Amino acid sequence: MMLEAEARWAREWLFDAALPLWWQAGADPSGGFYEKIALDGTPVIAPRRLRVQTRQAYAFIEGGRLGWPGPWREAAAHGLSFFMSHYRRPDGLYRCLVAPDGLPMDETADLYDQAFVLFALAHAHAAGIGDNDLVATARALQAELTTQRAHPVIGFEEATPRVLPLRSNPHMHLLEAELAWVTEGVTEPFEGVARAIVELGATRLVDPQTGAIGEYYDGAWHFAEGDAGAVREPGHQFEWAYLFRHAGDLLGVDHRAASDRLYAFGTRFGIAPDRRAAIFAVDAAGAPTDPRARLWAQTERLRTALVFAAAAPDGEVREAFVADAHEAFEVLKVYLDVPVAGLWRDQWLADGAFVEEPAPASSFYHILSALAVLLKAGGHT
Template sequence: MPVPPASLLAPLARRGRDWLFEAAFPLWQERGLDRDAGGCHERLALDGTPTGHDRRAFVQARQAYCFCEAGRLGWDGPWREAALHAAGYLIDRFQRPDGAIIHAVDPAGRPVDGRVDLYDQAFAIFALAHVHATCGADPHLSEQARRVLAHLREARAHPGGGFTEAGAGPLRQNPHMHLLEAALAWMEAGRPEPWTELADEMVGLATERFVDRQTGALFEFFEADWSPAGGRAAGVIEPGHQYEWAWLLERRTALGGQDFWEHQARLYAFAEEHGRDGLRGLALHDVDVTGRVTGRHARIWAQTERLRTSVMLLARRPDQPPGACLGAAVESFCALEGFLDVPLRGLWRDRQDADGRFPDATAPASSFYHIVTGLTELIGFCEGAPLSRTPDA
């Protein structure tokens, strides 16, 4: 009788849980929080020392999420205090009176970049949903998230769907992907409106505008009419985002949406066929629309997105042949461990160059979100049931 994929992956899930519980969550709770000035440090040197970088809004939001997941997973450290610490700083230091979120403050909490970047708005909404769901339903958090969305609807709505960017550059799919993620988090927290409408708007953009119907390639940049961008931005495809969208479309289906399997299968297949370095066992950073590799370096986040989506397909699409997804899950976990192999356990390197070397001297806090999402999916699958969205304590 064949061994179930969950049993085969169980040793990897145990290694992932051990790394989170014994190293990463304690280290980032102890050294990643700034208890003097507030908020979370942007980066840690590879000896665990804060680097003093300015603080971006989406990093504060991501750290709040990570500690919420620590609670869901059952970590017995002070996850709730850490999540509230990060979320409170996000609202206090980054949210304008009109609801918009500014981009960055300095380590003392003073604004240094007042841009209202769409990416930051998405992650603020996302973090507030997770804190609301795990730390006790707080109407104030729901109201703050609604204010961010209201600002976007009033000031940035695009007539063709989605939202415009703050500057004059091309439209981007990436922040819209995270707006979908944020809307789904609120839906999962039991708040369907106005988030179901937002989620379905983002899904419509993806299936009608973002993904090439013939190849399954996901375009990154667009002209003002939502046609794929020309010039230097033309044809940029990031395999990591192919995996992310495939995972998010499955989540929308799971929350009562239609079945997007045709789109998911093409997204995943394009990434697996064109976005993987077989010699190194890595998901690469970028290719073009034909699948030609344009960037042979690799980032940690693409490995975790490949892991998360491969595991999801094993869990939710049992009618599909498991072999390819199982191999991808194992390979991406092993690739991830290469990035985690640093002297101070609980940190990581963010980038591997084409020659196999890791140039990083710091561990960016922004990567923690991706690592947690990948390992959470793996752990939930191997432990026999989806993780509860509300912790017991």
């Protein structure tokens, strides 16, 4: 077992505090989920992003998989019905923002958000939540994305007509969503899209000099000019590293060398020496450019370190990954140390202070993704 005591702590935090709180206080009885919960435990009334509804639906499904005895099916269906009812546009893509009552506020169909619709539908299908048409709904969305947004060479455009720069981040989450469908044995058309995104990541998004993936690219998948093209987010190095490994297991494509380089770059350049937290951004050479440490980057480091440790042979290499995972978990606990158990802080500044703000619901997806791996590694599922 790896990190057994840490897994026990995480299970208690999830089952006794976080999942009950985000259902009882984080769900709007009239429909959908609130964007944030203030650190005193009261929900924040604000316009609702599509990504929050889809992520929260997933979070409760994952909680159910892990054994939470609460109403996870009801909670997931609560989010699923809201985003399916209020976000779908006439063309089959999904708008990014609605008012608390579900009225449209922004018709933009962000590529990133479409990825999370596909992701939530895959997990709802796996859990038997929703109607029998979820596969057809997902296939229709993927077909519309391909029709409207296919890049002329590989990958997807941000918008039609073209908007630059192109971004790696939506592709990362599209890959995650496609792999979720492949995991369920629904391969068409998702396996082909996943293979193409893996190829895009391995052959065009990675900087061959450093092994790191950037954030912004020109229309031909070269790094964007200026400062934008030099941005490297350590959290995304860990996230892509995990997805390359996951894709290898599911698709039989071996990009372990690329995965290892991504992890190494994130670990070498992305960890603040004082806080031991993964910072937000460095430049192409690894010099820090944004020393804020967001919560989500810590969870991605934790998940990837655990996955790499599980795959490593016994010895110093495995022990190093376990040590990384332990450090990432201890850092994560600093974010979770708030007066109302089950909430969190999001931004840890270079001076050691946290930004005083409500807990964003969007972080729960990252937390569940990491703690699911931790609980399994520690024998608590």
